[in-house]
Amino acid sequence: MTDKIAVLGAGSWGTVLANLLVENGLNVALWTHNPKQIPEINETHHNQHYLPDFVLHDCLRATTDLAAAVAGATVILFVVPTNAIRSVAEQVAPLLTDQQPIIAHAAKGLELNTKLRVSQVLTAVLPKGAFRGPVVISGPSHAEDVATRDITTLTVASTDLQAAQTVQKLFMNDYFRLYTNTDVLGVELGAALKNVIAIGAGALHGLGYGDNTKAALMTRGLAEITRLGTHMGANPMTFIGLSGVGDLIVTCTSVHSRNWRAGNALGQGEKLPDVLAHMGMVVEGVSTAKVVHELAKDQDCDMPISEGIYQVLYQGAPIKTVITDLMAREGKPEFDFGLTLQNASKQV
Ligand SMILES: NC(=O)C1=CN([C@@H]2O[C@H](COP(=O)(O)OP(=O)(O)OC[C@H]3O[C@@H](n4cnc5c(N)ncnc54)[C@H](OP(=O)(O)O)[C@@H]3O)[C@@H](O)[C@H]2O)C=CC1
Numbered sequence: 001m002t003d004k005i006a007v008l009g010a011g012s013w014g015t016v017l018a019n020l021l022v023e024n025g026l027n028v029a030l031w032t033h034n035p036k037q038i039p040e041i042n043e044t045h046h047n048q049h050y051l052p053d054f055v056l057h058d059c060l061r062a063t064t065d066l067a068a069a070v071a072g073a074t075v076i077l078f079v080v081p082t083n084a085i086r087s088v089a090e091q092v093a094p095l096l097t098d099q100q101p102i103i104a105h106a107a108k109g110l111e112l113n114t115k116l117r118v119s120q121v122l123t124a125v126l127p128k129g130a131f132r133g134p135v136v137i138s139g140p141s142h143a144e145d146v147a148t149r150d151i152t153t154l155t156v157a158s159t160d161l162q163a164a165q166t167v168q169k170l171f172m173n174d175y176f177r178l179y180t181n182t183d184v185l186g187v188e189l190g191a192a193l194k195n196v197i198a199i200g201a202g203a204l205h206g207l208g209y210g211d212n213t214k215a216a217l218m219t220r221g222l223a224e225i226t227r228l229g230t231h232m233g234a235n236p237m238t239f240i241g242l243s244g245v246g247d248l249i250v251t252c253t254s255v256h257s258r259n260w261r262a263g264n265a266l267g268q269g270e271k272l273p274d275v276l277a278h279m280g281m282v283v284e285g286v287s288t289a290k291v292v293h294e295l296a297k298d299q300d301c302d303m304p305i306s307e308g309i310y311q312v313l314y315q316g317a318p319i320k321t322v323i324t325d326l327m328a329r330e331g332k333p334e335f336d337f338g339l340t341l342q343n344a345s346k347q348v
């Protein structure tokens with residue numbers, strides 16, 4: 001029997017992933033909380049707001065009925081923004097039967113206030129023993145490029161390797177390739193933290209900085225992502241993988257990135273509320289910057305670039321002043337993870 005997959009969230013990424021699964025021959029229910037999308041997706045095969053130029057597969061079906069979407073699903077994939085995960089999971093929790101579906105998500109952020117990763121939110125909200133996973137899908141993958149079948153590689157992570165392998169098989173095709181990883185912490189931190197750095201990359205572009213500066217930001221951004229990640233117990237290798245440097249590269253260089261575009265607009269002098277209002281899609285790095293600011297303090301971990309971006313977003317610091325201050329910091333060795341690597345090796 002064909003697997004049924006429930007995809008929760010019909011924004012850019014949920015729609016494209018659901019469409020890909022239909023192309024892979026699976027039975028897919030795409031859940032949206034917006035009734036306007038139902039005739040659009042089911043009859044005219046479009047998602048006008050999020051993917052205006054993309055024609056969806058004839059067989060893709062959307063529904064606003066969450067119970068119908070998850071009934072009989074072997075995999076339930078959450079693809080709403082990080083700060084909506086908890087409320088959607090609370091609605092799913094009473095609908096889980098004894099079939100133990102795999103719970104997966106493709107969100108890239110950290111929850112405001114709790115500072116939790118998305119898999120931690122799902123584990124906290126969904127009834128224990130009622131699901132397998134959670135499984136995390138991450139990596140360099142803009143929806144617009146997957147929609148045109150650009151070759152794309154991702155990481156699929158879970159401590160339940162069999163669940164990760166099941167999800168891997170469902171998604172793989174001739175343009176979409178996934179690699180398994182068991183380091184959920186490293187994968188989720190890499191995914192969330194790169195969005196903050198991508199805002200910085202866009203800002204540099206908006207201000208007219210050149211390629212040296214952008215390479216500096218990405219490399220030193222990766223250094224501080226790795227510093228915090230290994231400090232918290234992630235496998236350092238994860239940060240040189242697809243969900244680490246891979247996603248950092250695509251998000252810091254692609255015009256499709258909402259985080260990069262938001263940074264670019266800030267660099268050109270737009271105000272943050274205007275930038276967010278014009279975007280009409282989630283810019284995860286904005287709320288994640290706030291969480292990273294708090295997490296770095298809790299963990300006593302130096303995150304100077306992310307902190308600078310936090311100062312720009314939340315304290316009105318001029319970007320040029322932040323850059324000047326970063327350049328004026330005392331000289332340091334390039335690598336400083338010696339002790340924390342020992343810490344991380346306990347996890348590997
Ligand atoms: N776009 C991409 O290329 C990629 C995105 N991601 C990640 O996937 C996640 C989702 O992003 P993406 O699809 O791009 O976001 P979008 O902004 O494109 O779409 C968000 C979707 O979530 C819905 N939504 C928001 N809040 C709720 C809620 N409380 N209940 C139900 N639905 C809700 C929105 O509905 P409505 O329109 O009604 O508000 C919309 O359909 C993010 O964490 C992002 O980082 C990961 C990889 C690639």
Ligand SMILES: O=C(CO)COP(=O)(O)O
Nearest residue numbers: 139140141142257258259
């Ligand atoms: O994570 C992404 C690509 O891998 C999407 O990035 P944005 O949310 O910045 O568009």
